[in-house]
Amino acid sequence: xxxxxxxxxxxxxxxxxxxxxxxxxxxxxxxxxxxxxxxxxxxxxxxxxxxxxxxxxxxxxxxxxxxxxxxxxxxxxxxxxxxxxxxxxxxxxxxxxxxxxxxxxxxxxxxxxxxxxxxxxxxxxxxxxxxxxxxxxxxxxxxxxxxxxxxxxxxxxxxxxxxxxxxxxxxxxxxxxxxxxxxxxxxxxxxxxxxxxxxxxxxxxxxxxxxxxxxxxxxxxxxxxxxxxxxxxxxxxxxxxxxxxxxxxxxxxxxxxxxxxxxxxxxxxxxxxxxxxxxxxxxxxxxxxxxxxxxxxxxxxxxxxxxxxxxxxxxxxxxxxxxxxxxxxxxxxxxxxxxxxxxxxxxxxxxxxxxxxxxxxxxxxxxxxxxxxxxxxxxxxxxxxxxxxxxxxxxxxxxxxxxxxxxxxxxxxxxxxxxxxxxxxxxxxxxxxxxxxxxxxxxxxxxxxxxxxxxxxxxxxxxxxxxxxxxxxxxxxxxxx
Amino acid sequence: xxxxxxxxxxxxxxxxxxxxxxxxxxxxxxxxxxxxxxxxxxxxxxxxxxxxxxxxxxxxxxxxxxxxxxxxxxxxxxxxxxxxxxxxxxxxxxxxxxxxxxxxxxxxxxxxxxxxxxxxxxxxxxxxxxxxxxxxxxxxxxxxxxxxxxxxxxxxxxxxxxxxxxxxxxxxxxxxxxxxxxxxxxxxxxxxxxxxxxxxxxxxxxxxxxxxxxxxxxxxxxxxxxxxxxxxxxxxxxxxxxxxxxxxxxxxxxxxxxxxxxxxxxxxxxxxxxxxxxxxxxxxxxxxxxxxxxxxxxxxxxxxxxxxxxxxxxxxxxxxxxxxxxxxxxxxxxxxxxxxxxxxxxxxxxxxxxxxxxxxxxxxxxxxxxxxxxxxxxxxxxxxxxxxxxxxxxxxxxxxxxxx
Numbered sequence: 001x002x003x004x005x006x007x008x009x010x011x012x013x014x015x016x017x018x019x020x021x022x023x024x025x026x027x028x029x030x031x032x033x034x035x036x037x038x039x040x041x042x043x044x045x046x047x048x049x050x051x052x053x054x055x056x057x058x059x060x061x062x063x064x065x066x067x068x069x070x071x072x073x074x075x076x077x078x079x080x081x082x083x084x085x086x087x088x089x090x091x092x093x094x095x096x097x098x099x100x101x102x103x104x105x106x107x108x109x110x111x112x113x114x115x116x117x118x119x120x121x122x123x124x125x126x127x128x129x130x131x132x133x134x135x136x137x138x139x140x141x142x143x144x145x146x147x148x149x150x151x152x153x154x155x156x157x158x159x160x161x162x163x164x165x166x167x168x169x170x171x172x173x174x175x176x177x178x179x180x181x182x183x184x185x186x187x188x189x190x191x192x193x194x195x196x197x198x199x200x201x202x203x204x205x206x207x208x209x210x211x212x213x214x215x216x217x218x219x220x221x222x223x224x225x226x227x228x229x230x231x232x233x234x235x236x237x238x239x240x241x242x243x244x245x246x247x248x249x250x251x252x253x254x255x256x257x258x259x260x261x262x263x264x265x266x267x268x269x270x271x272x273x274x275x276x277x278x279x280x281x282x283x284x285x286x287x288x289x290x291x292x293x294x295x296x297x298x299x300x301x302x303x304x305x306x307x308x309x310x311x312x313x314x315x316x317x318x319x320x321x322x323x324x325x326x327x328x329x330x331x332x333x334x335x336x337x338x339x340x341x342x343x344x345x346x347x348x349x350x351x352x353x354x355x356x357x358x359x360x361x362x363x364x365x366x367x368x369x370x371x372x373x374x375x376x377x378x379x380x381x382x383x384x385x386x387x388x389x390x391x392x393x394x395x396x397x398x399x400x401x402x403x404x405x406x407x408x409x410x411x412x413x414x415x416x417x418x419x420x421x422x423x424x425x426x427x428x429x430x431x432x433x434x435x436x437x438x439x440x441x442x443x444x445x446x447x448x449x450x451x452x453x454x455x456x457x458x459x460x461x462x463x464x465x466x467x468x469x470x471x472x473x474x475x476x477x478x479x480x481x
Numbered sequence: 482x483x484x485x486x487x488x489x490x491x492x493x494x495x496x497x498x499x500x501x502x503x504x505x506x507x508x509x510x511x512x513x514x515x516x517x518x519x520x521x522x523x524x525x526x527x528x529x530x531x532x533x534x535x536x537x538x539x540x541x542x543x544x545x546x547x548x549x550x551x552x553x554x555x556x557x558x559x560x561x562x563x564x565x566x567x568x569x570x571x572x573x574x575x576x577x578x579x580x581x582x583x584x585x586x587x588x589x590x591x592x593x594x595x596x597x598x599x600x601x602x603x604x605x606x607x608x609x610x611x612x613x614x615x616x617x618x619x620x621x622x623x624x625x626x627x628x629x630x631x632x633x634x635x636x637x638x639x640x641x642x643x644x645x646x647x648x649x650x651x652x653x654x655x656x657x658x659x660x661x662x663x664x665x666x667x668x669x670x671x672x673x674x675x676x677x678x679x680x681x682x683x684x685x686x687x688x689x690x691x692x693x694x695x696x697x698x699x700x701x702x703x704x705x706x707x708x709x710x711x712x713x714x715x716x717x718x719x720x721x722x723x724x725x726x727x728x729x730x731x732x733x734x735x736x737x738x739x740x741x742x743x744x745x746x747x748x749x750x751x752x753x754x755x756x757x758x759x760x761x762x763x764x765x766x767x768x769x770x771x772x773x774x775x776x777x778x779x780x781x782x783x784x785x786x787x788x789x790x791x792x793x794x795x796x797x798x799x800x801x802x803x804x805x806x807x808x809x810x811x812x813x814x815x816x817x818x819x820x821x822x823x824x825x826x827x828x829x830x831x832x833x834x835x836x837x838x839x840x841x842x843x844x845x846x847x848x849x850x851x852x853x854x855x856x857x858x859x860x861x862x863x864x865x866x867x868x869x870x871x872x873x874x875x876x877x878x879x880x881x882x883x884x885x
Contacts, residue, residue, distance in 0.1 A: 456722040457732065464527070464714050466565070466788065471715050474723035475780040476773075 016100040017041040017201055018129075022117055023081075024073070025107020025136055027052050032190040033105075033197060034058050041103075041201060044095055046120070048084050048112050049073040062095065064088050064116060074111025078149055081115025092123055101204065101214075102129040103197055104161075108150035109138035118156035125160055130214060132200065133161040134193060139169045163218050165228040165318075167193055192251075196230040199314045203268050203300065212268060212300030220266030220298055220316050229259060229319065234312040241279040244269075244313040245286045251315075262317040264296040270304050271311040283313065487863065488515070490547070490558040491855025492656060493669065494536060496525045496695025496716060497810060499543045501558070502849060503551035504856035506863070512856055517849065518547025527714040528563040528669075528696035529648060530655065537655060544659055557662035559855040562652050563669040563696050567609065567644035569710035572600040573617075575636045585618065585627050585635055593637040600641045607646035609668050614638040614706040624705070640707045642668045667858050669851050670698035670710050675861065676854035677806045677832030678702060685802035688825070689832070690789060691851060692782075692811035694718050699789045703800050711792050715785045717811040720778055727777045734758055734767050739814075742771070743778045746816025747823070751775060779820060782811070786824040804828030808850035 019041050021030030030045055034057055047053050048064040050071035063071070065084025074081040085092070096102055102124045106117040117133065124131045135154060138146045158164050169189065203212050221228060233247025249259070259265065269275075269283055280301055291297065458464065458472040465471070469478065491502045500519040504512050520543040524532030548555055574597025578589055598611045617636035618627040627635060653663050673691045683702040691698045695716040701709040720743075724735035742756035752775045758767040790798060805827050807817065818829040831847060 454726060456725045457718065458526075458722060461526075464565075466713065466715075467791070471713075471784075472719070472722070474719075474726050474777060475784045476723060476727050476777040479780060 013100070013205070015041070016098065017103070017205065018044060018096055018099040018101070019103040019105065019197060020044045020046060020096075020120075021056075021058070022046045022104055022106040022120060023110055023113030024049070024052060025110070025113060026105045027056050027058075028186065029105040029107075029134075029136075029190050029193055030058050031056055032187075032194040036191075036194050036198070042099070046085070046088075046092070046112075046116065047073075048081070060095070062088055062091050064112065074115060076111045076146075076149075078111055078115030078153065081111040081113070082119050083115075084112070085116035085119050089123060092120065093127060096124055096127050096129060099127075099129050101201075102131050103201075104131065104133045105193070105197070106133065107136045107138070108153045109142060109146035110149075114149045114153035118153055118160055121157055121160035125162070130162045131160065132163045132165065133157050134165045134197060135167070136189070136193070137166060137168045137170075163214075163221050165196070165221060167228060192230070195232060196228065196316070199230070199232055199268070199316065202270075203266075203314065203316075208268075208270075208300050208302035210299060210301045212266065212298060216266055216298040216300070217316070219296070220264050221318050229262065229317040230315070232312065232314045234310055236308075236310040240309075240311045241283040241313075242286055244311050245283055248313045248315050249290055259290045259315070259317060260292060261319055262291060262295055264298065265291050265315060265317040266298040266300070268300040268302070268314040268316075269311065270302045270307060270313075272307045272309050273303055273305055274309060275301070275303060275311065279311065287315075488553055488555075489664075489856045489859035489863075490555050491561065491672070491852040491859070492540075492543075492558045492661075493561040493672075493852045493855070494525060494530065494540065494652065494655070495522055495693050495851075496528055496718060497693065498522050498848070499525075499536070499539045500849060500852050501543050501547035501555070502852035502856060503547055503553060503555065504853070504859075506856070506860050510860060510864070512860065514853065514856075515553065516547055516550030517852075518543040518545065518550060520546065522694075526695060526718075527565065527716070528693070528712065529566075530651065533651070533655060537658060540655065540659060544661070555661060557664050558656060559672075559859045560652060560656055560663050560666045561669045561672050561851050561855055562609070562644070562649055562666050563693075563698050563712050564644065564648060565696070565712050565714035566606075566648060567642060567668055567712050569640055569642045569668070569700075569707075570600055571614070571638065571640050571708065572597055573636050573638045574598070575634060577634050578632065583631050583633075585630050585632050587626075587628050589635050590616070590626050590628055590637065593635045594639070597637040597639040598641060600639075600643070602641075602643045605645055605647070606643045607649060609642040609644055609649065609666060610640075610671065612640045612642070612671075612707055614640055614708075638706075640710070642671070642710060644668075664859065665862060667855060668698075668710060669696075670700035670712070671707070672854035672858050673698065673808055673851045674700045674702065674707075674854065675857040676850050677808055678803075680705070682803040682806075686800050687803040688789075688793070688798070688801050688805045688827070690786070690805065690807050690809075690812075690821075692716060692785070692807065692809040693851075694810060697785050697789060697809075697811075699792070701793055701797060701801070703797060708797060709793050713785060713788050713792070715781070715788070716809075719785075720781050720811065720814075723777045723781050724774065727773060728769050730767055730769070738767070738769060738774060739778065742769075742774060743814060744771075744775045744816045745779045745782050745814050746819040747775075747779050748816065748819070751816065778814065779816075782814065782817065782820055783824060786821055790824060798825055798827065801825075801827050804830050806830050806832045808832055808847040810848045812847050 019030065019033055021027050021044070024047070027045055027047055030043055034043055043058045043060060045053065045056050045058040045061045046064055047061070048069045050063060052073075053061045053063055065074070065080070065087050068084050068087055069080065074084060104117060104121060104124070106113045108114050108117070117135070121131050121133055135157065137150050137154070140147070154164075154166065167189070200217060204214050204217060231248040231251030233244040233249075233251070235241075235243035235247060237243070265287075267284070267287060269280055271279070284297070284299065287297075455461075455472050461472070463470045463472065486508065487506045489504050489506060491504070493500055498519055499522045500517060502517050503515045505515050506512055520539045522536065522539050524530060524535030524539070530536045544555065574593045574595065576589055576593035576596060578585065582589075593616075594613070598608070602608070615638050616623040616625070616627050617638065618630055618632040619634055623630075649666065653666065656663050670689060670691055674689045677689045678687050684705045686703045687701075689700045689702075693716050695714065695718050697713045697715055699709075699711060699713075700707060717739075721732060721736045721739055724730065724739055724743075725732055728735070730738065737758055738756060741758075744751040752772040754771055755768050756771050756774055760766055805821055805825050807821060807829060808831070811817075812831065818831075821829045832850065
């Protein structure tokens with residue numbers, strides 16, 4: 001029998017992914033990503049405020065507008081933010097050189113974020129990277145002016161970014177219980193966005209049985225101005241497929257049944273070596289109930305031995321159109337603009353366009369965008385591989401913070417895999433708790449890692465967590481530990 | 482107005498047992514317990530129903546028994562609810578009188594009450610009780626409504642109990658299916674407190690803790706008004722489960738050991754030697770070291786009491802003058818009073834049911850405290866309801882020559 005290597009697919013090298021935080025909100029997000037651990041991706045913080053730069057744990061930082069702003073922030077003025085960024089342009093180009101995928105995390109509405117993000121997205125595109133912008137829109141209470149600035153920036157971004165994911169803070173606020181403090185609300189938001197960044201990187205960087213690529217991701221994200229829907233769940237045991245699905249559907253951004261409106265849904269299932277076809281079938285059958293019948297389902301599956309007997313499920317989608325964004329309808333026109341050209345508001349609104357089709361059909365017309373296989377050649381730079389383990393150590397979370405562990409899909413250890421790929425599993429193995437998953441920001445508490453302990457008559461129930469302790473376990477045993 | 486005896490029925494669907502208490506309230510407000518219907522519960526865990534079919538069967542059985550014992554037909558009931566989703570919070574509503582109105586009018590008080598009741602609760606929660614604690618008029622406390630007094634600012638201080646709406650609805654639905662009408666739902670510890678505490682206890686400050694099969698409910702009264710209430714999802718079931726997990730004995734044996742041999746006092750003298758259980762058929766007897774058994778029980782109960790203590794407002798336990806009143810089945814555990822004393826440092830009592838006649842043996846049992854409390858709660862609610870006679874009542878009184 002001839003063994004066929006399945007791993008030989010055009011995928012992205014994790015080391016060529018760069019995650020960039022821009023502005024104050026970006027710094028918080030990046031910090032969250034850094035703390036959660038991001039295996040090989042490089043992290044870079046851009047900020048005008050020297051204090052923010054100093055306080056952040058991210059190793060690579062570039063100060064914007066060193067002479068223009070003199071270490072202060074942009075003061076809510078997008079123009080200043082843009083000028084500050086352009087001042088640091090050479091350094092930025094050096095930093096993102098050779099990276100295939102660049103994530104730009106930014107909170108729109110302020111000065112640095114709204115001003116610098118579009119300019120930076122352009123620079124990154126010119127450097128040949130696939131640019132995914134993850135933007136949070138301001139709270140309604142932050143006022144109309146910030147909202148307008150954010151909308152403006154978003155319109156510009158949609159011209160420059162390859163993919164745009166937006167999270168509306170108003171919606172995010174709802175994901176946290178009303179009585180919880182503002183701090184928790186922001187932390188939950190950052191966690192959720194961090195998790196979505198990780199999920200996306202995971203999907204595009206790992207080969208799968210049924211592979212999903214950046215193209216699938218783009219169509220799942222739909223209209224670049226539409227709010228992103230994201231959910232993930234992990235489960236173990238007999239009915240793990242249904243439990244994982246339930247958990248994913250219960251994620252804060254999905255739990256209001258918004259998936260019913262989605263046009264395109266990307267589903268990525270990842271299981272240990274015992275993942276069966278039946279389980280995948282059950283999973284998809286279960287999912288059918290939550291999505292419209294005619295929705296375009298993009299399905300991917302991968303085997304990750306490090307998951308053991310667990311099954312993890314990620315759902316990414318977007319609402320049909322920019323339901324919260326008035327300028328959304330203008331965007332198709334904006335998208336035709338070449339990258340180098342700065343954005344100008346279209347004089348008249350073009351008639352409403354079909355939601356999905358024009359959006360990415362238009363993308364190839366952007367000059368810098370080359371066919372995907374060219375942008376992402378099979379990476380084989382040895383330097384990047386060497387860099388990987390050190391990246392691990394830096395961002396590996398402390399075991400105590402890992403409440404639910406979800407290991408990202410590792411490549412299949414196929415014997416015929418090329419040497420580059422064969423090396424990877426050994427890289428992936430030393431960190432069983434690579435990824436912390438705690439998107440369950442709503443009332444129920446996340447599971448403690450006490451699954452091995454028998455629980456008597458409370459077996460199989462949700463843990464009875466009260467003030468951080470699982471009350472179903474005998475104190476007699478708990479205190480001994 | 483005509484006064485007749487009135488029958489009230491309290492239902493508690495507990496984790497370990499479902500019980501109905503039928504009480505007769507005499508015209509002089511004395512309560513007589515006519516009968517109790519009790520079944521072992523199934524389908525309830527930690528105070529919340531997880532198997533409706535089973536729970537329905539239990540309730541039906543308990544209802545039949547209660548109707549049999551009391552020899553009345555039950556039409557409507559007061560229902561006690563509990564569960565860790567139910568919370569009590571204090572909230573104060575402030576209303577400033579409009580200019581030119583120096584005297585507090587009823588509408589001003591009503592406005593303050595409305596504001597006070599608007600506690601920020603999670604979207605899926607509903608109010609169970611808004612209980613008025615007291616009024617404040619320009620910073621001075623008033624225990625009754627300040628209508629007619631001079632003042633600028635009226636404040637109403639409420640204790641608002643809320644819980645997840647759908648779960649409460651489901652409990653009500655279950656009872657309606659019997660079919661029974663639900664007069665009112667009551668948060669369990671509040672019902673228990675009606676039975677356990679008299680006015681004096683409440684004035685001096687008292688804490689009622691009802692440790693049942695699946696939950697521990699508590700209510701704290703300070704200065705005559707309720708100050709805190711809540712539920713911790715731990716109860717006697719957990720003790721049994723702990724024994725099962727620690728000693729690897731089957732549940733039935735663990736339960737039996739807990740009831741017959743367990744001791745929570747922490748007294749080393751009680752933890753000497755081994756506890757034995759003899760099989761009915763003389764087969765393998767169970768042997769457990771008393772030190773392990775008692776320590777398992779003690780740590781669980783101590784933790785539970787400390788959780789209650791932590792839930793109370795800071796420093797409020799020092800204001801408790803009357804003491805801590807323990808009820809519920811688990812409070813029958815040997816040495817529990819000593820343990821509670823160590824935790825709270827207050828006098829520990831088992832509540833004495835006041836002025837109730839009927840089947841003595843049953844209402845002395847702390848296991849029925851909540852259901853009997855419901856009857857007293859019903860009495861109080863009923864009294865409030867009839868005290869301001871309606872329009873027709875007033876007219877009737879004009880022609881009624883014998884006073885009321």
